[in-house]
Amino acid sequence: MRGQHEHRPVRRRTSGPLLLSTSTTDERRETLLRTxxxxxxxxxxxxxxxxxxxxxxxxxxxxxxxxxxxxxGGGGGKELAGRAYTRRAHATWIVRPRGLPE
Structure with a gap:
């Protein structure tokens, strides 16, 4: 019927790359880090x-x-993985001005 929408449950994405198409390595990393x-x-x-x-x-x-x-991402820590890696990388990223090497 016109004007009515079927409501479907939201499905979370649990696989596949989260990387968005951006122009530079720094921008791609920032997108991944923020995500x-x-x-x-x-x-x-x-x-x-x-x-x-x-x-x-x-x-x-x-x-x-x-x-x-x-x-x-030198601040992420090679021995870390998953959410721990994210936290260390994010903590390093927020204290360094953009564009400076880690």
Whole structure:
């Protein structure tokens, strides 16, 4: 029927790259870092949401893989993974002016 919309449940993305198409390595890393940081904060706010935790961990792992591939993100810590990597990388990023090497 015209004018009526079927309501469907929202499905969270639990796989695949979170990387958005941006122009430079720094911009791509910032996008990944901000996305992983946001997902980490959301997962902290909803500790019983296992799917959200999985997405946040994957975002952190994707950020870590990007940093290893491009030699970026020296503050993330090679021994860390997932959300711990995100937190360390974000803490390093917020104290350094944009464009300066880590």
């Amino acid at each position: 992983a940081g946001l997902l980490d904060r959301l997962a902290l706010a909803e500790p019983d949401d296992r799917a959200l935790d999985v997405v946040a961990v994957r975002a952190g792992d994707e950020l870590a893989a990007f940093d290893r591939l491009h030699g970026t």
